[in-house]
Amino acid sequence: MTDTVKKRLIKFLVSLIIFGIAILIIVYNLRDNIVYFYSPSEIIENNQTGSQIVRLGGLVESESVVSDGDSIFHFKITDGQEQISVKYQGILPNLFAEEKGVVVEGIYMNDRRFIANKVLAKHDENYMPPEVIKSLKETGKWQE
Amino acid sequence: MSLTLSYIANSLLILCLVTSIIQSRFLFKTQNYNLLSISQISAIQFLSILVSFFILIFLFITSDFNFDLVYFHSHSEKPLIYKLSGVWGNHEGSMLLWILILVLFNFLFSLSKSSSKKFKEITVAVQSLMIFGFVLFLLLLSNPFNTNNENFNDGLGLNPILQDPLLAIHPPILYIGYVGFSLIFSLSITGLLTNEVDKKWATIAKPWVFAAWSFLTAGIALGSYWAYYELGWGGYWFWDPVENASLMPWLSATALIHCVVVLQRKNTMQSWTMVLAILTFSLSLVGTFLVRSGVLNSVHTFASDPGRGLYILIFLFIILSTSFFLFALKSEKINKPSLHNISSRNTGIMVNNWLLISILIVVFLGTMYPLATDLLYNQSLTVGPQYYAISITPIIVLFLFFMILSPQLSWRESKLLKILYEMRYILISCLTITFLTSLYYDLFNFTEILIIFLSLILIISSLSSGLNFKSTKVILKSNFGQSIAHAGFGIFMLAVVSNAVYSQEKIYDAKVGSKLQLEEYIFDFKNIEQEEKDNFNSIRAYLSLSKNGKNLGEFSPEIRFYSDPPTITSETSIIHQFFSDVYVVMNVPQNQESISLRLHIKPFMNILWLGVIMIILGGIITAILNRKKYEENAIN
Incomplete structure (x- = not known):
């Protein structure tokens, strides 16, 4: 595994994790504010x-x-x-x-x-x- | 007569279709046959649509009810300006306007001298393919020139709530914004095809992207201002699906304009710029067409023909899949290795890009969730405004922080402590002001205080970075546009928070002669009058406003009863003062003795609009000054 690929992979994983957490917070919040x-x-x-x-x-x-x-x-x-x-x-x-x-x-x-x-x-x-x-x-x- | 006009208009549309095919030839073969130059053919495209648009205007003004569109959307007794705005106050007409702006942009770009011949040819070709798609849509699925053989005496009118001067200009302005991004999209596709996504590309794209962004901002602001004074619900933003549909492209466009700046300066963030350009245009398409085709239900919906929605969805799918396929092929080639320090301005801009996209995701989920549950579980629901407030507030706090920080960072490398030290006077003065005002106005909510504090710093630091005070003269720096837009955003946020905290509302069942009170304001209810006007009857209430014994003006809220189509509207009456708007809405009288009045105090509304105007101005200034600024930077 070359250095750049490694770097890119880490970048990708970190953004994925941040992204996932953000979506979770948003959806959690969404469910609380639904009006049926x-x-x-x-x-x-x-x-x-x-x-x-x-x-x-x-x-x-x-x-x-x-x-x-x-x-x-x-x-x-x-x-x-x-x-x-x-x-x-x-x-x-x-x-x-x-x-x-x-x-x-x-x-x-x-x-x-x-x-x-x-x-x-x-x-x-x-x-x-x-x-x-x-x-x-x-x-x-x-x-x- | 009618048949002839319909024939001419349809022929013109077909002419545009044919010329668009001719223009797109550059995508498929490179050899030239120079019968007509690109700009000449673009001129034919533009003129054919312009003339057919004028024909449609002519039909509305002369009230030719042999045309379905005029019959359904106009009325002979309507004032001239609303006959005119009726042209785009419906699905088919607004589509024609959309295409008119599309060909206008194409024509203007074909005249511009900023790009190489090959680059221009391919851009115009991509743009012409889109023109082809939309004109075909117009001809097949929403032809504005369909005629009927009935002899109708009069039309079915236009919804009186849409009879408003602001609403006459709101759609064209908004469309110029949306359609402007079609050009950015074509430029991006060209950049990907030719592997030329670099400083040069950014310089070509920059004036267009800033102009489109300014128009989009202005269009959204006009819609919001209309909702504020016309609907009389006491707010300026309701997180209505249609409003959200226009906010989403704005958010990604705002990220895009910053990327273009970075690309121009540092020749980096190529991929991200391309993604944002494609995203912005796709969201603009969603904004116009899914709204207009009735997927989202709202005031703005004109038609609910599923065929149209399907066409647009397929069209959108083709655009998205081909452009992302192209992007996947080329992203390796266009990306240059970026050598920037973590403490450079790129990082700050990148972080705020992420934050803007986070807000976009919040808005997207909130808008789409009800559609999804309805489709999947047959369960109707709405997402309350609380969701947006709670989700977006923390993002905005971070966003403001990086908006203050990024312009202070240099493009190379910066020392955070040094920046903090340089900003010490601004920080201390803003902290003092925030502390004193919070104390004075009993403000205890930490988030609100924090946003006010950050907004203040943003305003002062932005203004001081764009203006150079030299003894007696004030010199505008080259980043003046940016500084005025950023300060405007600070002012806007300040007003939004203060408005949310200090708005007051009260409902009274009032009799003539009574005095009503809200805070220190006294409303003296003087009279009610009935009147017959041209196309409606009205009931008007008269009140005078005073504060501490001083007369501040007269209110005359009104209820209008239209006969064609039978509709009732309320006209809000607003007294604008520098620091707050006071306004009165009246209810349809339920009995003879009393009338329901709703009184509002909306502080800082003027300031809020001032902030928005500054944001738009900043965009326009940057669009115009682009070239000059680039040259200056090149020297530095």
């Missing part, structure tokens, strides 16, 4: 209550939006099979409307209650989050 997406049926099935932040998506049920002042809103999200009551304090995005698709982020509280700290804004009124389309298709409620 569920449909109402899935969230009831999983029943992951407590502190983990998740996203919930579906249609806003008609005539379910109630405001009790101080920017606090209650509404129900449905996927055609199950429904979840959501409580949210804040500004609703412009395109938030009954019978339209919505995605909220927050904590599932069991008993079909959800406390949202974010209602995600989308820009086009015909836009449906892909996750919502997927969950509606799975429950057979999707209409083209």
Whole structure:
């Protein structure tokens, strides 16, 4: 083994090790910061209550939006099979409307209650989050 | 009329296709038949695309709804400038713009005198092969000149959120950046083919790579500024997949520009420069096309035709596999043994290259992970912004450290203690400033203090290395571009950290006549008005802002209801002060009595944009001053 090849091999191995460690740290970190997406049926099935932040998506049920002042809103999200009551304090995005698709982020509280700290804004009124389309298709409620 | 125009435009595109084949002949045989010179054929390529682009503009301005593209993306009542921006506000039109810039770069390079005839011929040939690929894509899969036989009275409009002057210029600027790297890619392929990756190569490539980088930076910054004032979410960067897609080529391009400098000075790091050039262009392609073809879901997505995505993926695969195959063949030949000391500037630049690539990997994993889990496990998820903050912060700290150190190192060999001694005044003053401000503003987070400290040193040491103070005159040194860009990055980081720490936000359910408060600011809610405008109805709230009894200005946030297509948008109202932006967003009124208002204080936003502008300026200055600087260095 010549000197240059040896040198190069060592260089290569050292960078590989540093690289590997870096990737491990990143992936570890990634797993801690994932926000899962569920449909109402899935969230009831999983029943992951407590502190983990998740996203919930579906249609806003008609005539379910109630405001009790101080920017606090209650509404129900449905996927055609199950429904979840959501409580949210804040500004609703412009395109938030009954019978339209919505995605909220927050904590599932069991008993079909959800406390949202974010209602995600989308820009086009015909836009449906892909996750919502997927969950509606799975429950057979999707209409083209 | 419509049919004729469509015929002419398509013929022009085919003309460009044919000339591109002619141009690529240099790759296959060397003998010349000089019917037309390279630059003349490049001029034909450029003109054919330019004219077809003008035809498309003409169609949008005259609202010719016999063209599908105009029908779907324009409307006769739209203001002229948005009819114009509608040309590239859709997939097909933006593709044509992309190709226009591609042929423009090719044409400009064919005119340049910096390279030898053979080198130029091969570069233009490689570039023309790419032009061929893209024009073919345009003709087959996304032809902007498709006509219909219906007689539509009016078009389907353009999303009103995209009706914004900034968004009219954001795509062209960004594209100039992306496409600029296609030329760097062609130069690299030529360098590999001719075994000429050396100082000369770096000198040819440098102005182009710096120009492309500056445009890419400006394009990203414009998009970010748009998101800041238009979306009204109180932020300027959201780690949205599309934003990430533009950040990834930027990170590798930033590594690349430093490599080109090293190559020019020291004739080393050849392989790494080639890898970065190929990587940057590939990421630019991913940035434009995977975004546009609907793989990543977002506002920016125009079309979701799987055929297009497939074409681009195959195209990308061909480019990547051939270029890396070529690289594997040639890397031994182009690499010169590098004889540099571990304490030279090369090392510092190399370390920061690694750090930039680490950030790139963080962003790449964060962007691709959700796609992968969706594909493999059918599990939808998103990666929170926390992931990026936690992963990138430690890298940034190291990055700042080496950014301060590297320019202080000499190209040969340096003594670290000597550097420390030379920097003693800067270090002590920055330490004092950081200590006092932390105390004054109750800042206790170690990482934040550290970043502020390092940013301060970076700003001062960069500025003092680029400016020479001689009694009364200030002389700009040849590394002025670098110094202003580095100082700009320091200012940017300072603003980012301070902004993250001191931003304030509060939501009120407010009645007319009430006074709202956030920190020392008082918001006096005066009035609400309804108005009918040209293509929308608006509700406007009027508030005045005061601090310690002093009036600072008026807010007029607005909600707009567009009819075509039916869309609601909010217009943020911002009062810019030197040290902080104060802004108000209003909600769609849910009842008669009160209205929801969101108040923000965003400190240091002006400073943040100032930093970004300095970074861009630094790039432009370096691109322009390149030749002069090289000559000076040659003398030294």
